[in-house]
Amino acid sequence: MHLSNTSKYTIRILANMVNHKDTTLISAKELSDNLKIPYKFLTKIMTELVRVGFIESIRGREGGYKFLRPASEITVGDILELFNDSIKDEECILGIDSCNAKQKCALHDKWIKSKIQLQKMFKESTIESIAAEGNKI
């Protein structure tokens, strides 16, 4: 009942990029130092974020990363989806083969309530809001 390391790292990475206003670009080294994320693992994530178009990379000396899609338009839900980490509608609590509205398991109603709440939180939390003033990252 938790997010993968990759998802958690990504949320913090992107939020840190929002807060980095000094120059336009930020390097993998800086991010790794800021967030205490293993450098080699971070670069692997970065390459994936470039591939899917969340961010852009500039190679070579003085290179680094910057947003391609604005941070206000990237949600936590988007990130979870990218890393196959989101709560799927059909993926339910006891994973019973044939379950539907008529035949429920005992946990169904309560689980659905929490599930919707979490899905809403993920969908409504943008990277910009994560990075907002005063929040720990």
Added chain:
Amino acid sequence: MHLSNTSKYTIRILANMVNHKDTTLISAKELSDNLKIPYKFLTKIMTELVRVGFIESIRGREGGYKFLRPASEITVGDILELFNDSIKDEECILGIDSCNAKQKCALHDKWIKSKIQLQKMFKESTIESIAAEGNKI
């Protein structure tokens, strides 16, 4: 954001044992057939459940399993704890190193709300209630 297969299986196994009133004992073969859980994997789980004292096993021909602790006193939370699958209080959504009441991440308040709700559900759901009349298992 989901339970492990082992936890899901265990919940369904124990609930199925409650519903099995024919004789006192139920065998691994029956449980495996009833629930479509791989036989060998199921027996591995059963041995663990015996070890921790939820159930008792009778070996040899006509053997099988029965409850040691009553089903009304085993909760879903107990099972999740056994398989290291529960939502720990200190294990929070973004897993940031140093977080406390003063310095929160943006998701904190909403996450805490869902977390408490889920923990409550797990703690209050007994195997007996899971197995209650009309519930899918």
Added chain:
DNA sequence: TTTAATTACTACCCTAAGGTAGAATTAAAT
């Protein structure tokens, strides 16, 4: 006493996640 049905034990195998190592590529600075 043998046989069949059962649990328990030991030892694997496979996959995905997390992580690491090293070299190749790029491009600015010197």
Added chain:
DNA sequence: ATTTAATTCTACCTTAGGGTAGTAATTAAA
């Protein structure tokens, strides 16, 4: 041109979860 700082690519390692195979131990029935 050379050096240096950066990203990217390829290939691997380790661990935990999920699952399988074979066999030993146990016990009631035949």
